[in-house]
Amino acid sequence: MRLVKPSLEWKEQHENYIEEWGHERIVPSSMELSGFPTYEEYLKALDERIQGKGQWVPSSHYFLVNDVNQIVGMIDIRHELNEYLRTIGGHIGYSIRPSERKKGYASYLLKEALIICKELNIKQNLITCNEDNIGSAKVILNNGGIEEDLFITEEGLLKRRFWIAIN
Numbered sequence: 001m002r003l004v005k006p007s008l009e010w011k012e013q014h015e016n017y018i019e020e021w022g023h024e025r026i027v028p029s030s031m032e033l034s035g036f037p038t039y040e041e042y043l044k045a046l047d048e049r050i051q052g053k054g055q056w057v058p059s060s061h062y063f064l065v066n067d068v069n070q071i072v073g074m075i076d077i078r079h080e081l082n083e084y085l086r087t088i089g090g091h092i093g094y095s096i097r098p099s100e101r102k103k104g105y106a107s108y109l110l111k112e113a114l115i116i117c118k119e120l121n122i123k124q125n126l127i128t129c130n131e132d133n134i135g136s137a138k139v140i141l142n143n144g145g146i147e148e149d150l151f152i153t154e155e156g157l158l159k160r161r162f163w164i165a166i167n
């Protein structure tokens with residue numbers, strides 16, 4: 001398994017992941033392709049996020065790829081927190097493709113992402129999940145997450161907030 005950055009080379013695999021995902025909003029949202037007429041335009045918009053242009057804080061984005069070059073998971077690392085991220089979004093967002101869940105991949109992906117966070121000098125990582133997302137909470141706990149509180153969004157959604165310290 002390895003982490004790779006989105007590029008034109010991964011276009012078909014990325015589309016295949018989204019096809020398997022179905023109609024729900026893709027997680028992380030930076031990996032959403034709808035609304036972009038071409039993959040090149042998607043990559044251009046992603047680059048604006050990476051550089052922290054406009055409304056975005058600087059970020060890094062990776063696919064988790066297996067030995068047969070299939071994208072198994074996706075992850076976003078936000079390098080700093082704005083008000084929305086501090087309460088709701090957190091530093092990191094991830095997903096695993098439906099057919100590859102419950103095999104330990106998300107726990108592995110977050111572990112690898114925390115190594116990148118160390119390189120980015122993010123010492124305290126905030127990771128959040130919906131109150132009913134038992135799988136995601138376990139992934140965070142598996143990686144040393146310490147729960148701080150439950151945040152209630154304006155829409156009444158309950159968000160569990162965890163911190164992972166990196167030494």
Ligand SMILES: CC(C)(COP(=O)(O)OP(=O)(O)OC[C@H]1O[C@@H](n2cnc3c(N)ncnc32)[C@H](O)[C@@H]1OP(=O)(O)O)[C@@H](O)C(=O)NCCC(=O)NCCS
Binds near residue numbers: 093101106136
């Ligand atoms: C949440 C998600 C990333 C988990 O991915 P995964 O690869 O299945 O996670 P893991 O295999 O590493 O599982 C970690 C633990 O959670 C458990 N788990 C995973 N999914 C679960 C579920 N739906 N219900 C209960 N437990 C679950 C696993 O059994 C494992 O338990 P263990 O540590 O006791 O062995 C995946 O379900 C997903 O992509 N969901 C949609 C997107 C999402 O919710 N992203 C997180 C946003 S905060």
